[in-house]
Amino acid sequence: MSKQFLLDGQPVPFEDGQSILEAARKAGHYIPSLCWHKDFPAHGSCKLCIVKAAGRHVSACATPAKEGWEVESNTPEMNGERRGLLQMLFVEGNHFCPSCEKSGNCELQALGYEYEMLTSRFRHFYPDRPVDASHPDVLLDFNRCIFCELCVRASRDVDGKSVFALTGRGINKHLVVNAESGRLADTDFSKDDLAAHICPVGVILHKGPGFAVPIGERTYDTASIRSQKLKEEES
Amino acid sequence: MHTQPPTPCSALDGILQHHGHRPTELLQILINAQQLEGWLPAPTLTYLAQALRLPRARVEGVAGFYSFLYTRPAGRFRVLFSDNITDRMLGNAELMDALCRKLWIEPGKLSEDGLVSIDATSCTGLCDQGPAMLVNGRAIGQLNHRRINEIAELIRQQRPLAQWPSEYFHIDDNIRRRDALLNLDMKPGAALASAIARGRAGWLAEMQASNLRGRGGAGFATAVKWSSARNAPGEPKVIVCNADEGEPGTFKDRVLLNTYADLVFEGMTLAAWAVGASEGFLYLRGEYSHLLPQLEAVLARRRAEGLLGMRILHEQGFDFDIRIHLGAGAYVCGEESALIESLEGKRGTPRIRPPFPVTCGYLGRPTVVNNVETLAKTCLIALQGGEAFAATGTAQSAGTKLLSISGDCAAPGIYEYPFGVSIARVLEDCGASDTQAVQVGGASGICLAGYEFQRRIAYEDVPTAGAFMIFDGTRDLFEVARSFVHFFAHESCGFCTPCRVGTALLKGFMDKLADGHGAQADLADIDWLDRLLKNASHCGLGSAAPNPVIDTLQKFRPAYERRLVSLDFEPAFDLDAALAEARQLTARDDPGAHLQTHEEGTP
Numbered sequence: 063m064s065k066q067f068l069l070d071g072q073p074v075p076f077e078d079g080q081s082i083l084e085a086a087r088k089a090g091h092y093i094p095s096l097c098w099h100k101d102f103p104a105h106g107s108c109k110l111c112i113v114k115a116a117g118r119h120v121s122a123c124a125t126p127a128k129e130g131w132e133v134e135s136n137t138p139e140m141n142g143e144r145r146g147l148l149q150m151l152f153v154e155g156n157h158f159c160p161s162c163e164k165s166g167n168c169e170l171q172a173l174g175y176e177y178e179m180l181t182s183r184f185r186h187f188y189p190d191r192p193v194d195a196s197h198p199d200v201l202l203d204f205n206r207c208i209f210c211e212l213c214v215r216a217s218r219d220v221d222g223k224s225v226f227a228l229t230g231r232g233i234n235k236h237l238v239v240n241a242e243s244g245r246l247a248d249t250d251f252s253k254d255d256l257a258a259h260i261c262p263v264g265v266i267l268h269k270g271p272g273f274a275v276p277i278g279e280r281t282y283d284t285a286s287i288r289s290q291k292l293k294e295e296e297s
Numbered sequence: 298m299h300t301q302p303p304t305p306c307s308a309l310d311g312i313l314q315h316h317g318h319r320p321t322e323l324l325q326i327l328i329n330a331q332q333l334e335g336w337l338p339a340p341t342l343t344y345l346a347q348a349l350r351l352p353r354a355r356v357e358g359v360a361g362f363y364s365f366l367y368t369r370p371a372g373r374f375r376v377l378f379s380d381n382i383t384d385r386m387l388g389n390a391e392l393m394d395a396l397c398r399k400l401w402i403e404p405g406k407l408s409e410d411g412l413v414s415i416d417a418t419s420c421t422g423l424c425d426q427g428p429a430m431l432v433n434g435r436a437i438g439q440l441n442h443r444r445i446n447e448i449a450e451l452i453r454q455q456r457p458l459a460q461w462p463s464e465y466f467h468i469d470d471n472i473r474r475r476d477a478l479l480n481l482d483m484k485p486g487a488a489l490a491s492a493i494a495r496g497r498a499g500w501l502a503e504m505q506a507s508n509l510r511g512r513g514g515a516g517f518a519t520a521v522k523w524s525s526a527r528n529a530p531g532e533p534k535v536i537v538c539n540a541d542e543g544e545p546g547t548f549k550d551r552v553l554l555n556t557y558a559d560l561v562f563e564g565m566t567l568a569a570w571a572v573g574a575s576e577g578f579l580y581l582r583g584e585y586s587h588l589l590p591q592l593e594a595v596l597a598r599r600r601a602e603g604l605l606g607m608r609i610l611h612e613q614g615f616d617f618d619i620r621i622h623l624g625a626g627a628y629v630c631g632e633e634s635a636l637i638e639s640l641e642g643k644r645g646t647p648r649i650r651p652p653f654p655v656t657c658g659y660l661g662r663p664t665v666v667n668n669v670e671t672l673a674k675t676c677l678i679a680l681q682g683g684e685a686f687a688a689t690g691t692a693q694s695a696g697t698k699l700l701s702i703s704g705d706c707a708a709p710g711i712y713e714y715p716f717g718v719s720i721a722r723v724l725e726d727c728g729a730s731d732t733q734a735v736q737v738g739g740a741s742g743i744c745l746a747g748y749e750f751q752r753r754i755a756y757e758d759v760p761t762a763g764a765f766m767i768f769d770g771t772r773d774l775f776e777v778a779r780s781f782v783h784f785f786a787h788e789s790c791g792f793c794t795p796c797r798v799g800t801a802l803l804k805g806f807m808d809k810l811a812d813g814h815g816a817q818a819d820l821a822d823i824d825w826l827d828r829l830l831k832n833a834s835h836c837g838l839g840s841a842a843p844n845p846v847i848d849t850l851q852k853f854r855p856a857y858e859r860r861l862v863s864l865d866f867e868p869a870f871d872l873d874a875a876l877a878e879a880r881q882l883t884a885r886d887d888p889g890a891h892l893q894t895h896e897e898g899t900p
C-alpha cells in the first residue's frame with residue numbers, strides 16, 4: 063500500500079522523496095508555483111507554493127511529503143498569503159502587462175488572475191533596469207525579472223553555457239550575463255538554448271514578429287493557469 | 298575599450314597561486330585582489346574567472362553579493378561608520394556628518410579625486426566601545442570629535458594606515474564578570490589529552506551527559522549534532538567554527554577569539570575527535586580581520602606543539618587542521634547553510650533544508666557548524682566531565698552564557714553568568730538605571746519591557762545568542778525598531794520573495810511613520826507584513842526581521858501612535874518630497890516652495 067497525506071482533507075498518495083507539490087499535481091490537485099520546474103531540482107525562492115503542513119508553513123516544492131501529514135493549501139489564509147507574494151513581485155519590478163509581449167502567456171500575470179489580485183496594494187519600487195537589445199535574436203527586459211533562476215539553471219545545467227547569473231543582494235539583486243561588457247550579444251547565447259525558452263515571465267523575449275498570437279487567444283487567456291498546469295501534468 | 302588600467306596580472310597570479318587556483322577560494326581571492334586597488338575593476342573579474350575556469354557571470358555574482366567588495370571605484374581610504382543602534386545612541390550620525398564636511402564629500406559617494414569614500418555599515422561588534430568605524434577594513438573604536446578631526450587630517454595627508462597612531466586600533470576586551478569559562482586557565486592540549494584518553498565514543502558520551510546546547514542562537518544539542526555527523530556517510534568530515542558574529546549588539550565571540558583563541562581551536566579539535574573529521578574552518582567575519590594575524594600565529598603554534606596536523610598528540614589516525622576563511626560583510630553568512638555556500642566560494646544564499654549540514658554540508662560532506670562560544674565550552678566538559686557541566690545553570694540550560702552588554706549602562710562589556718540569571722540582576726550589575734527596555738538576542742531577538750525584568754536568561758525563558766542592549770527612559774523605541782528594520786533590509790540576501798521585498802516594504806513603512814506621514818492603515822499593513830515575513834521566509838533572517846516591530850508595537854505602541862496623522866489613510870507617495878530636486882535646482886527652500894500634504898498640528 064502506498065503512503066499518503068491529506069491535502070485540504072483529500073488523500074494524496076506519494077512515493078518516498080516526492081515533494082508535496084509533485085505528489086499533489088500528480089494526483090490532480092493544483093498547488094501554484096513560479097520557480098519550480100519539473101525538469102529541475104526545487105529552487106524554493108518564489109514561495110508561491112507555500113502550504114501549511116502539520117501546522118507549519120513550508121514550501122511545497124521543496125518539502126518531501128510525509129505519511130499522515132495534514133496539508134492546507136487551497137484555504138483563504140494560504141491564498142491570501144499567495145496574493146500578497148504576487149503583489150510583492152509586481153511592485154518590485156516594472157510590469158506593464160498591456161504592453162508586454164508575454165501577456166497572456168505569463169505565469170505571473172496568470173497567477174495574479176488566479177488569486178484575484180485586484181490591486182498592487184503596496185507602493186511601487188520603479189527600479190531602474192535598462193533593457194538589453196544587443197543580441198540579434200533575443201531581447202532582455204530585466205524590468206520583469208522575478209529571480210526564479212530558471213534561465214540561470216537551464217543555461218548552466220542543460221545548455222552548458224552559464225550565460226546568466228544573479229548579482230547584488232537583497233532588493234538590489236539583479237540578473238547579469240556572462241560578458242565583461244554586460245551585453246548579451248557578447249556571450250555565446252543562442253535562441254535555440256533551453257534558457258531562451260524557459261522564462262515564466264516577459265524577460266527573455268524573441269525578436270521578430272511580435273504579438274503573432276493576438277492577446278485574448280493566448281495560453282492563459284483561454285484557460286486558467288490552474289487547469290493548464292494540471293493538463294500539462296496529465297500529458 | 299577598457300577605461301580602467303588593468304590590474305597587474307602578476308599580482309593576481311600570485312594571489313591565485315597562494316589559493317591553489319581553487320574555485321572554493323573565490324571569495325578569499327576576491328578579498329585579496331581588492332587590496333591591490335581598493336576595488337575590483339571589471340577586467341580583474343574577467344581575469345580571475347578565466348584563471349579559475351569559472352563563468353565570469355558567477356564571479357560577478359559573488360563580487361556583487363558582499364558589502365565589502367566593490368565593483369565600482371571606491372576611495373583609497375574607505376571609511377565605514379558602524380551603524381548599530383548603540384552607535385547611533387553614541388552620536389555616530391553627527392560624527393559621520395562632521396567627517397563628510399571636513400573632507401567635502403557626501404555619504405555613499407566617492408570624492409572626485411578618488412581619495413576617500415564614506416558610508417555606513419552594519420554593526421561592527423564594538424558596541425561596548427563605540428561609536429566605531431572601519432577604515433580599509435581596520436576597526437577603530439571610541440570615536441569622538443577630536444579623533445574625527447585627526448582622522449580627517451590623516452586622510453587629507455594621505456598617510457598610510459600603518460602610520461596612523463596605533464592606539465586608534467586598540468580594542469578592549471572589557472571583561473566585567475567571569476565565571477567557569479573566562480576563569481579557565483588551561484594549558485593548550487590539556488582538554489584534548491583528556492578526551493583522547495576517553496576514546497572517541499567515551500568523549501561523545503561525556504558530551505551527551507553535559508547537555509551542552511549551541512550558543513549561536515538556535516540552542517540545538519551539541520552532542521546530537523556531533524553524533525549525526527559522525528554517523529553520516531561521506532568523507533572527509535568537516536568542522537566549522539561560526540565566527541560570523543553579525544547579530545547587532547553581539548561581540549562576545551570577538552573577545553573569545555582575541556584572548557581565548559586556544560580554547561576555541563581546541564574545541565574545534567575536540568569536535569573533530571568526536572566526529573572523525575579531518576578538515577576545519579574558522580569562518581571569521583570581515584569586520585574582525587584585525588584578529589587574523591594573531592589567530593594564524595596561534596594556529597602555527599598549535600601545529601608546532603602537535604595539537605593540529607597529522608597524528609595529533611601522537612594519536613594514530615587523528616589528523617585535523619584548521620584554515621581561516623574571511624567573510625566580507627554579509628550577516629546572512631552566519632546562517633549555517635549560507636555560511637557553507639560562502640565557504641565554497643559562492644553567494645551566501647541559505648540552502649533548502651533538509652538535507653541539513655550534518656549529512657550534506659561543505660562540498661556535500663557531513664559538516665558540523667558550531668558557534669565560537671559553544672566550541673570553547675567543550676574544553677570545560679573535557680576537563681571537568683559532562684556531569685559537572687550539567688550541574689550548573691538551569692534544568693534545560695546547562696552551564697554559563699556570555700552576554701555582550703551595551704547601551705545605557707555604566708559598564709558595558711562582557712559578562713559571564715550561569716544560565717538562569719534574571720534581567721534585573723544583569724541590569725543592576727552593569728550599572729543601568731531608569732531602564733525602559735532591553736533588547737536581548739540582538740535585532741532578531743526579543744524586546745523586553747520593564748514588567749518583564751524578572752524573566753531569566755535561559756533557553757526555556759529568554760533565549761539569546763548573547764546580545765543585551767539597554768535603552769533608558771530617554772530612548773525612542775520606535776527608532777530602535779526602525780534601525781533594526783533597516784538592518785534586515787540591508788542584509789536580506791534577496792533569495793526569497795517575502796524577505797527580499799517584505800523587508801524593503803517594511804523599511805518603507807517605518808520611514809513613512811518616521812517622516813510623520815503614517816496613518817492607521819499603515820499599522821494594519823505592517824501587521825500583515827510581519828506575519829507574512831514570519832511565515833513564508835526561507836531562512837531565519839526573514840522570519841526574525843519583523844521581531845523588533847512586533848515587540849515594540851505590542852509593548853510600546855504609543856511610540857508609533859504619536860507619529861500617525863489623524864487620517865485613516867495617507868498615500869505613500871510624498872508630493873512634497875518629489876519637489877526636492879526642483880527646490881535644489883532653484884535654490885529655494887521657503888514655505889512657498891513646499892506643499893502641505895496633511896494638516897499639521899491636528900490633535
Ligand SMILES: Cc1cc2nc3c(=O)[nH]c(=O)nc-3n(C[C@H](O)[C@H](O)[C@H](O)COP(=O)(O)O)c2cc1C
Nearest residue numbers: 511512513539541542543631632633667668671837
Ligand atoms: C540570519 C542568521 C544569522 C546567524 N548568525 C550567526 C552567527 O553570526 N554566529 C553563530 O554562531 N550562529 C549564527 N546563526 C545560527 C547558525 O545558523 C547556527 O545555528 C549556529 O552557528 C549553530 O551553532 P551552535 O549549535 O553552536 O549554536 C545565524 C542564523 C541565522 C538564521
Ligand code: SF4
Nearest residue numbers: 207208210211213261
Ligand atoms: S529572466 Fe526569467 S527565467 Fe531568468 S530569473 Fe528572471 S524571471 Fe527567471
Ligand code: SF4
Nearest residue numbers: 791792793796836839
Ligand atoms: S529569508 Fe531573506 S535572507 Fe533568508 S533566504 Fe529569504 S531573502 Fe534570503
Ligand code: FES
Nearest residue numbers: 095108109111123
Ligand atoms: S514554487 Fe516553491 S518556492 Fe517557488
Ligand code: FES
Nearest residue numbers: 159162165168264
Ligand atoms: S505580463 Fe508582462 S511580465 Fe507578465
